[in-house]
Amino acid sequence: MYTFSNKLKTFAFVLMALGLLGIAYGFLTAPKTTADVEKILAESHHDGHHTAAPAHAEAVKAIEEVKDAAVHGEKVSDSAVATLAATVEAHADSTATHADTTHAAVAHANKAPHNDAHKAEAHHGAEADAHKEHEAHLEHVLHQLQNKPWAALYVACIFFLLISVGVLAFYAIQWAAQAGWSPVLFRVMEGITAYLLPGSIIFLILLVLSGMHMNHLFAWMAEGVTDPKSEHYDAIIAGKSGFLNVPFFLGRAIVFLLGWNLYRHFSRKNSLAQDNATDDSFYKKNFKMAAGFLAFFIVTESISSWDWIMSVDPHWYSTLFGWYVFASFFVSGITTIAFVTLYLKSKGYLEFVNTSHIHDLAKFMFGISVFWTYLWFSQFMLMWYSNIPEEVTYFVTRIEHFKLPFFGMVVMNFVLPILILINTDFKRLTWVIVMAGIIILTGHYIDFFNMIMPATVGDQWFIGVSEISSLLFFFGLFIFVVFTALTKSPLLAKRNPLIEESKHFHY
Amino acid sequence: MSTNKVIHAIYTDDDILMDAVKASRAAHHHIEEVYTPFPVHGLDKAMGLAPTRIAIASFLYGVVGLTVAANLLNYIMIVDWPQDIGGKPSFAFYQNLPAFVPVLFELTVFFAAHLMVITFYLRSRLWPFKQAENPDVRTTDDHFLMEVAVNGNEEDMISFFKNTGAVEVKVIDKH
Numbered sequence: 001m002y003t004f005s006n007k008l009k010t011f012a013f014v015l016m017a018l019g020l021l022g023i024a025y026g027f028l029t030a031p032k033t034t035a036d037v038e039k040i041l042a043e044s045h046h047d048g049h050h051t052a053a054p055a056h057a058e059a060v061k062a063i064e065e066v067k068d069a070a071v072h073g074e075k076v077s078d079s080a081v082a083t084l085a086a087t088v089e090a091h092a093d094s095t096a097t098h099a100d101t102t103h104a105a106v107a108h109a110n111k112a113p114h115n116d117a118h119k120a121e122a123h124h125g126a127e128a129d130a131h132k133e134h135e136a137h138l139e140h141v142l143h144q145l146q147n148k149p150w151a152a153l154y155v156a157c158i159f160f161l162l163i164s165v166g167v168l169a170f171y172a173i174q175w176a177a178q179a180g181w182s183p184v185l186f187r188v189m190e191g192i193t194a195y196l197l198p199g200s201i202i203f204l205i206l207l208v209l210s211g212m213h214m215n216h217l218f219a220w221m222a223e224g225v226t227d228p229k230s231e232h233y234d235a236i237i238a239g240k241s242g243f244l245n246v247p248f249f250l251g252r253a254i255v256f257l258l259g260w261n262l263y264r265h266f267s268r269k270n271s272l273a274q275d276n277a278t279d280d281s282f283y284k285k286n287f288k289m290a291a292g293f294l295a296f297f298i299v300t301e302s303i304s305s306w307d308w309i310m311s312v313d314p315h316w317y318s319t320l321f322g323w324y325v326f327a328s329f330f331v332s333g334i335t336t337i338a339f340v341t342l343y344l345k346s347k348g349y350l351e352f353v354n355t356s357h358i359h360d361l362a363k364f365m366f367g368i369s370v371f372w373t374y375l376w377f378s379q380f381m382l383m384w385y386s387n388i389p390e391e392v393t394y395f396v397t398r399i400e401h402f403k404l405p406f407f408g409m410v411v412m413n414f415v416l417p418i419l420i421l422i423n424t425d426f427k428r429l430t431w432v433i434v435m436a437g438i439i440i441l442t443g444h445y446i447d448f449f450n451m452i453m454p455a456t457v458g459d460q461w462f463i464g465v466s467e468i469s470s471l472l473f474f475f476g477l478f479i480f481v482v483f484t485a486l487t488k489s490p491l492l493a494k495r496n497p498l499i500e501e502s503k504h505f506h507y
Numbered sequence: 508m509s510t511n512k513v514i515h516a517i518y519t520d521d522d523i524l525m526d527a528v529k530a531s532r533a534a535h536h537h538i539e540e541v542y543t544p545f546p547v548h549g550l551d552k553a554m555g556l557a558p559t560r561i562a563i564a565s566f567l568y569g570v571v572g573l574t575v576a577a578n579l580l581n582y583i584m585i586v587d588w589p590q591d592i593g594g595k596p597s598f599a600f601y602q603n604l605p606a607f608v609p610v611l612f613e614l615t616v617f618f619a620a621h622l623m624v625i626t627f628y629l630r631s632r633l634w635p636f637k638q639a640e641n642p643d644v645r646t647t648d649d650h651f652l653m654e655v656a657v658n659g660n661e662e663d664m665i666s667f668f669k670n671t672g673a674v675e676v677k678v679i680d681k682h
Contacts, residue, residue, distance in 0.1 A: 381605040387594070422566070 002349050002486045008479065015476025022469020026149035034138040037145060041138075143216050144460040150215040151456040156470035157206055158308060159332075159448045160478050161199035162325075166333025167192045168264055169297055169326075170364075175267070175290035181360055183502040184352045186271060187491045188341050192333075193264050194485030195478050200257040207253050207308075211246040217456050220244045220314040237314050244311055252307060256300040263293040275494040283497055301326055309448075312455040316394045318383075324375040325451075331368035331413075332444045335437040337361060340482065342430055349491055355428040356507040362427035362436075366417060369440060373414040398450060401459040405446050412443030445471065511681045512657040513539060514664055515642060516673040517650050521547045524651040527671035528553045531655060534667065539654045542646040561630075565623035572618025576611045642679075 031037050171189040174182040210217050219237070224230030226238040237244065267286050274282040302322030310321050318324075338361040344350050345358075383392050398406045416439050426432045453461045493499055518524040524547065531538055538554055551558075581600045584607070589597040596602040628634065646652045653673075657664060661678060668676045 377605075377608065381608065384605050424562075 001489075002344065002483075002491055004483045004487050005347075008483060012476045012480040012483075015472045015479070017476075019469045019471070019473025019476060022465050023149065023153060023473060026152060026466030026469065030149055031142060031145050034135070034142050037138050037142045040145070041141065141460060144457045147216050147456045148460060148462075149466045150210075150217055151452055152466035152470045154206055154217060154456075155445075155448050155452045155467070156474045157199070157203050158452075159329075159445055159471075160195065160474040161203050162329035162448075163332050163336050163478075164193050164195040164199055165260060165301075166329040166331075167337055168196060168260060168333075169294070169301075169330060170333055170337065171267070172263070172290040172293050172297070175286055176294055178287070178498065180498050180501040181357060181505040181507075183493055183496045183499045184350070184505075185337065185341060185357065185361075186493050186496070187486070187489060188344065188350075189337055190268050190271060190489075191482050191486035192336055192340060193268075195481045196264050197261055198477065198481055199474075200261060204250075204253060204257060207250060211250055217452075218311055218314075219455070220311060221246060240314065244314060249307060249311075252303065256304050259293075259296055259300060263289065263296075267293075271493060271496075272489055274496060275490070277495055280495075280497055309451050312452055313394060316391060318379055318391070318394075320375055320379055324372070324379055327368060327372035327375050328444050328447050331365060331372055332441055334361060334364045334368060335440045338365065338433055339437055340486075342433065344486070344491065346430070352492065352503040354506065356505055358430075358433060359424070359427045359507055362421055362433050365433075365436065365440060366421035366427070369413055369417040369421075372444075373410070376410065376413075394454075397454045397458070402450055402454055402461065405450050409443045409446040409450060412439050413447065416443075512661070513679050513681055514655045514657055514668060515675075515677045515679055516653045516655065516668040516671065517643065517645075517675040517677075518653070518672060519650060519674055520672075521651060523672040524653065525550065525553055527653060527668070527673065530671050531653070531668075536664070536667075537656045537658065539656055541654070542642060542652040544647055544649060544651075547651075561623060561627060564626050565619045568622035568626075569615045569619035571622075572615040573611060575618065576614035577607075579614075580607045580610060 031040060167189050171186070171193060173179075174186070174189075209215065210221060213221065213223065216222065219225070220234075220240070222232060224232035225234045226241045227233055228238070267289055270282040270286045270289070274280075274286070305322045305325035309325055310317065338358065341350065341353060341361065342358065345353050380395060383395055386392075417436055420432060420436045420439075421427055449461075449463075449467075496502075516527065518527060521543070524541070524543070528538065528541065528550065532553070532555065541550065541554065543550070577600075584603060585597055585600050591597065595606060600607075641647065642654065643650065643652055653668075655664070655668070657678065665676050665678070
């Protein structure tokens, strides 16, 4: 039997406490009004955008000149205005961060020719327009900043939930495939999937809170989007409202999570019952249940990835998205199995696990990393190649505002694992697996970050207190739940028909 | 040292063969070669053969393939005639990289696979009109043959191999 070491337990509690503090801090410091946003934006202009500032100033000067000309009653020739507008636009290009402000400016400049008669009202009208646009911009940024702590919580929550789901899928595959190497690891996998229940409860609460309009994570949940009379009416979302509506959405989530949890509960129960059985009836039951679960899982996993991840971008769709998300959390799950196994092995709890078992897990980490990359690239390249505006915007926003995380994760999830884990001898070395595993897990957190953040916080993203604290909190909870579950039963399945083969497995 | 004689010990079971190989190595008899009808798992380890380096060679061939593909595409599509084909950006290699990836991938695999196979043929001296080096035709069907250099007392060696479970022990004069 495994005993939860006090050190690790304290570590988990510290993580949870720190995480909770950070999460609370994130929510308390989120801006409440547009006035707060104005202050934040002013500060960030001051700090971060020195390079952009001069160009911006020039653009403003050019506009001033046009305005002066108009006010003084000079005939401003169209061509002159056009040249100025072009300069302004060029500047606008170079100052992407000021896009909204400069857009207002360009609109202003374009108005100038119509102001030939230098009507004071027209001039005021233009200013009023700019003002309105500025207000709209502030409102937009406010929503993004208010989303930030929510999105941070959501990403960390779904990441750890899906890790345990990935382990559950791997576990079911091992049963259904009657794998001869893995039964010595079954109790480790069952321990990790214990996180599924608390994880799905917290996740479901987050979804319900979103459905109750506590946040703006899901644009399609906002009020008025499906109402043609509302100013927020969105015909595209309204067209999808047969699928994307809150009751159906929550109902689906409950069914999916319930199905997964039920499989986890009964397969664990049968697996334990098999220990003291006199025949293999529980083994057979688990075999059949695993096959049934896998069929249920692949359908529900696909739909849940549309629901929980793709629907934050309700205008965008991709057919291989479900597979892509699956590959991402499947490889994270396998890496987690390797980590927990290596930890327990180093503490002397897994007598029959040898380097061949580790080698097999590392091969899976390697292979599924490549599979993830294949799907990532297929999705990216097909959209990049055809460049259809309605679907390519997904990648345009990511490459424009998330350049480092977007391409950095390809390096972390593909280039580094393929170079580190390609060597057979390396796949048997604990420190190499740990190193590669940390890279893979971090990379796939960033993958989920890249899926959620661009639609919820946009260019206001940052990996700061909110994001790290949410990650720490769920990491602490994960450690606590998983290692508590590991203490509940012996770490070696006893009467599994394949256990002898697994004990002597060597590659 | 004056002899070119070898002993051919023939077995009918791979488990007995494995034990015989281990016993021969323990008795310091030099195993020249073992002929089997199918791969016997662990035989190379029992014989003490050095691990193959063909995977390393293959990796290097793959790197060569990637380099060839990258230079080919870069020269043709970017340097030589950077034509606008359907609006694809041909100003720099990285800008059009996604379109090149399928070719980069395939050529990497092509080089890694084919050059590795050719390396295998060269190193194991295999070619279409090669004379078969089979000492006993039964080794391609259901017999296992261990060839050991005769060294010292011939009679002692014969009785030693008889004791390892060989169904047949022959002394052959090579060349």
